[in-house]
Amino acid sequence: MKVELLSGALGAEITGINLCDTSANNIKIIKDLLWEHKVIFFREQDISHQEQIDFAKCFGPIEHHAYVKGLPNHPEILRIVKEPYEKNNWGENWHSDVSYNSKPTQAVILKSVEIPPIGGDTMFANMELAWETLDEKLKNQIIDKKALHSSLGMSFFVDNYAGMEAKKVDIDEYSNEHPIVRTHPETKKKILYVNWTYTKKIIGLSKKESDELLMKIFKHQERLELTCRFKWTKNAVAIWDNRSVIHYAIADYFPNRGLGHRRIMDRVAIKGDKPF
Numbered sequence: 196m197k198v199e200l201l202s203g204a205l206g207a208e209i210t211g212i213n214l215c216d217t218s219a220n221n222i223k224i225i226k227d228l229l230w231e232h233k234v235i236f237f238r239e240q241d242i243s244h245q246e247q248i249d250f251a252k253c254f255g256p257i258e259h260h261a262y263v264k265g266l267p268n269h270p271e272i273l274r275i276v277k278e279p280y281e282k283n284n285w286g287e288n289w290h291s292d293v294s295y296n297s298k299p300t301q302a303v304i305l306k307s308v309e310i311p312p313i314g315g316d317t318m319f320a321n322m323e324l325a326w327e328t329l330d331e332k333l334k335n336q337i338i339d340k341k342a343l344h345s346s347l348g349m350s351f352f353v354d355n356y357a358g359m360e361a362k363k364v365d366i367d368e369y370s371n372e373h374p375i376v377r378t379h380p381e382t383k384k385k386i387l388y389v390n391w392t393y394t395k396k397i398i399g400l401s402k403k404e405s406d407e408l409l410m411k412i413f414k415h416q417e418r419l420e421l422t423c424r425f426k427w428t429k430n431a432v433a434i435w436d437n438r439s440v441i442h443y444a445i446a447d448y449f450p451n452r453g454l455g456h457r458r459i460m461d462r463v464a465i466k467g468d469k470p471f
C-alpha cells in the first residue's frame with residue numbers, strides 16, 4: 196500500500212488497496228486511513244454499481260437523499276450530473292452533506308463516471324484543524340452554542356441542475372440544531388461543525404450577532420491552508436468523513452475551457468449519528 200498526502204492539511208491518495216475486498220481487515224485499514232486523512236482517494240477503480248453499494252454498506256446503513264432520486268435499478272446511488280451546457284454543478288459551495296438532517300451523513304463514497312478534460316475538481320477542508328486553529332476568543336464564544344441548519348428546500352437541489360430528478364416530498368424544508376463544536380464519535384476529536392450553505396443562525400444570539408460571528412467562522416474554516424484539492428480522472432473514488440470535512444465542487448466551466456463537457460459522479464452516502 197502507498198499513501199501520498201495531497202496537502203499539508205488533509206487528504207491522501209492511496210494505491211494498493213482493493214475496494215472490492217470487504218473483509219473486516221481491509222475495511223479496518225480503510226477506516227483507519229479515513230479517520231487519519233479525513234478524505235482518501237483511489238484511482239482506476241472500475242467497480243460496478245453493486246460493488247460500490249456493497250463497499251459503502253461496510254461503513255453502515257445507506258442513506259437516501261431527501262430530495263433527489265437515485266438510479267432506477269440502484270436507488271442507493273445518487274447520480275450527480277452536470278450537462279455539457281451547464282455552468283453550475285451540484286454541491287458548488289462549501290458545505291457538509293445534509294447537515295440539516297437530525298443525523299447527518301457519516302461518510303460519502305463518490306465515484307467519477309465522466310469527467311471534463313479540465314475543471315470540476317473538488318476541494319475539501321479539515322474541520323478538526325479549523326477548530327484547533329480558531330482564535331481563542333472565538334472558541335470561547337461558540338464552544339457551548341448550537342446552530343440552526345436548514346435544507347433550503349427542494350428547488351435548491353434540482354431547479355438549477357437539468358440532470359437531477361426530484362423526488363416527491365411531503366416536507367419541503369428540513370431544519371435541525373446541532374452543536375457548533377461536535378465530537379468525532381471514533382477519534383473523540385473536536386470538529387468545527389458549521390458550513391456556509393446550510394448553517395443559518397447561532398441559537399440564542401440576535402440575527403446581527405449571529406451573522407457577524409458566523410461570517411468570521413466561515414472565513415476561517417474556508418482558509419486555503421486548511422484545504423486540499425482533488426483533480427478527478429474517470430473511475431476515481433473519493434471517500435470523505437462528512438463529519439470532519441466541508442467540501443466544494445468547483446464549477447469552473449468557462450467557454451473554451453471546461454464548458455461544453457458533461458460531468459457525472461455516482462454518490463453513495465452512509466447514515467450518520469446525532470452530532471454531540
Ligand code: SIN
Nearest residue numbers: 275285286317444460
Ligand atoms: C457533493 O457535493 O456531494 C458533490 C461533490 C462533487 O461532485 O465533486
